[in-house]
Amino acid sequence: MNTNKYDEIIKKSYRLKITHLNDQGYGVASNLLINKRIKKKIVLIVPGTLAGEIILAKPIKIINEKMFFRISKVLTSNQNRKKQDCKKFLICGGCDFRHVNELWLQNYKLMDLNDFNKKLKIKFQVLPIFQSNNYSRQRASFSAEIKNGVFKIGFISIFENQIVELNECKTLNRSLLKIFQSFKNKLSNFIIKKILNLKFKLICCRKVGCII
Template sequence: MTDTIVRVAARGDGITADGRHAALAAPGDQLTISGDVIPGPHHQAPPCRHFPRCGGCQLQHLDDSSYSDFITDRIVGALAAHSLETDIRTPLLSPPFSRRRAVLQAEMKGGRIQIGFSENASHVLVDIEECHILTPALFAVIAPLRPLLAKFLRKNRRARLHLTEADQGIDLLIEGIEPEGLAAAEAISDFCARHNVARFAIDSGLGPEVRWEPEPVTISLSGVPVALPTGAFLQATREGEAALIAAVREAIGEATTTADLFAGLGTFTFALPGRVYAGEAARDAIGSLKSAAALARRQIFADHRDLFRRPLTVAELDRFQAIILDPPRAGAREQALLMADSRPPVIAYVSCNPSSFARDSEMLCKGGYTLDWIQPVGQFRWSTHVELAARFSR
């Protein structure tokens, strides 16, 4: 006697029609009475030896079809909680080996530096010897980092490693080490010169301190080089960034005056035609955006503005033909309330949290907007993290 797994829940467990849960089960698998999983047609062999221990991935056992269905189901469920529905397009999945930014941990254990992700729901660190999500350039720096960190990392302490693939090479920020002296400086310089590190910074609790940066580090956004602040947010993959930009451009159409809210470094700002207002609370990010826009001679007004405490008013919103909204995971409740009363013909909403997106969408729809479509994007491959871009029209 077996039950069939019919879907995958938000945290990655397979679920049968009668509500039984099973870890590492895919739709179409059979669940026996004793709890064993018999693989079905959508259950693939996980490509990485560290799965399922490593917390970097939760869904490597799903094939692309069932992984796409998981992403879609997450969005459908979030919308249903607010009595909403719309056309949901086929998710666009980033390929393996495409993650250009990541946060890893490092610790000394058994006389050896271990680097990797923590186990799921645990503080135990998995020392990664392979990774199927990081770009080859990011993964290549991990092995040589071990002997470097062995010089500085104290016993019983962990370091956090922020890695980003920038235009000039790897941008590396390390929290939890305090290298001092000439020998430490020489070791860092030698490491960076040998392993394509564009910038090496250390945060000992008082903010990032750059120890190596032979030339200014940039990230190119729609062909415009933008100064990359240490630890700044960047879309996780180039493919995901391109998919989100394409969806936003489709959503706003031929608008010639656009407000890009929560603009960050300008992921969407520099991809837009006409005049653009870019609002962002992070001072370093908006400073980089403003400088890049000036050098590129673009019609962009960069505004250092906290859109949670001081959202654009209805009168300000009504000046634009289109609004782009790309808030953090918490969504943009305060701004969405005002947008619901505004008159711009179209809104492009980019979200990394279906739940907060659905909440804000309900406010917009009650204000007279229609949710036309949603384009899901799977940047964080094999994870339970879901991103999307949506179009609203009045």
Template sequence: MRRTKRNDGQLPRNAPPLEVEITHIGGRGDGIGSASYTHKYETKTYTIFVPTSLPGEIVLAQPISINAQGIKTRILELVRQSDQRQTPGCNSFPACGGCNFQHWSRPAIASWKHDLVAHFLSRHDLEPDQMRPMQSSPPASRRRATFQVKRMKDSAIVGFHERNSHHIVAPDGCVILEPALIDLQSALHDFASTHLDAGNVLTAHANLLDNGLCVLLSGQDKWPSSLLAALTDWASKPIFAGAPLARLSVNDGHVPMLLFAPTPAEIRFGDIGIDPPAGAFLQATQHGEASLQAAVAEITAGASRVIDLFAGCGTLSVPLVSQLTHLLAVEQDAASLAALKAGANKAKCGARVKTMQRDLMNAPIQPVDLDHFDAAIIDPPRNGAAAQCAELALSNIPVIAMVSCNPATFARDAEALTYGGYRLDWMQIIDQFLFSNHLEIVARFTKI
């Protein structure tokens, strides 16, 4: 009989606990300290990662796993507590993986996020001429969520993955989500309890649009006709108290199959309505979206020809169309571009909007083509846009509006722009992600 090997790096359950003083919070949201530990007969000082701890606290922590970065632990006891610690608003914290910091006061979180951005800027010798005050979205405003739906033997569970785990936690008293998404969680639970077979697991990607919820289900290699019929019947019932169901689709071989859409789904960017593809990426909150749109509009004011790089459905550029003579939206996802163009055509401004499907990571727009524009908007994914920013740095575009959700890659890409002769005029943190380690940055660069 073969024995199951211990996971690489996993420490024994009876590993002796460590007393650790937390010196700071790392970029992933864990409290960090150091302690002496004996591993494989060698004693040395390790970096210790302690989720849900705060600077200045002393904790008794249980070692869980070890790797080249250090030792991951969990709190057994708070020996000395920070005066910044508060009672979490959600009963599922910290088990639910949606939040890092419900135990930390909001002013302290804001200060930490500001310092995190400043740290990455300093590593690249960057300092904006002006750092504008942070804007934060209010509680109960998160309008997108990815629920895990699982049918068990006697019940069902709908919620989020526990951090670094496949275990599902159903949030109880969530203070982050829009109420309509909490209602959807309850409706999905009722459906799963009635119609899913034991062991079935689905993923529900949900966006709250202007006219209701857009839900994309995945997790089945082949959707049984009986399940599709049950979903269609469920969608048509008036069971969604907070917001109607605007569209229900299932992922059928990575292609969304529409099951229910009484009217076209819609989200408005400025005066233009967009019917985004199922599962489309949208900004996390309406407040965050409006803040980013206002900043980008300010940065690009006076421009008549704008290029939007990593355009998505046009969140940042479509509101500008009425003031432009030409917008080129560049994006890899064909469905997002089609939605953007269809919305512009419906609003009778399609002649001013052109789209280009392109993988900007591997085929960035070259300076000779960038120089036709008065302004550029760039909002890349978390790993940034090193290749495209290298080309932007060589261009003569007068002004660039950069949006980023990753301070590390923002600083790297900003450095490339400054080497190319751009000045970082101002930047601002937009916090759409309450009680988490995530944030958005918007910044204005001008060619010197």
């Protein structure tokens, strides 16, 4: 696609209607104006949305003929939407469904299992589905970087190549968050004075601690 045309498109916000969800649970939107400008088939993807919703969103990036958007405002909401309990979940990409009620999520999971069952063409029994409690995740892999002497650690954003720092995460075990914060503070004091630029991965486990 023409670079100038792309730059022109991503500067604006667009009114989109969510037609359905894809396999990842992201909303797929329609907008005739964008399709006419690009003049080729491209899928508009908006995480954190539900079918039938009308939203205001801004395009962020294009990957493999998919244009990803970030929600600016929900104009018409689906009845199954609830107030999200985490302000960062759509930025970090660690969770997909913190904006829906429990009944919708149960039905979505069951439909997903049934579709999987049809593809395999085998019979299996679906036991009652339960939802993990907040702060139940025991381990996680974090990304970290030191850029121009500034140390950041957290999750890579699904929208941009940047690290979303986490003061508190709804999925991670509280004791793991304490280990993470302690390690971050000690590492900051030790290396920032000596290293200007560095990127690395960090794996944290509640029982073991943190490993680079």
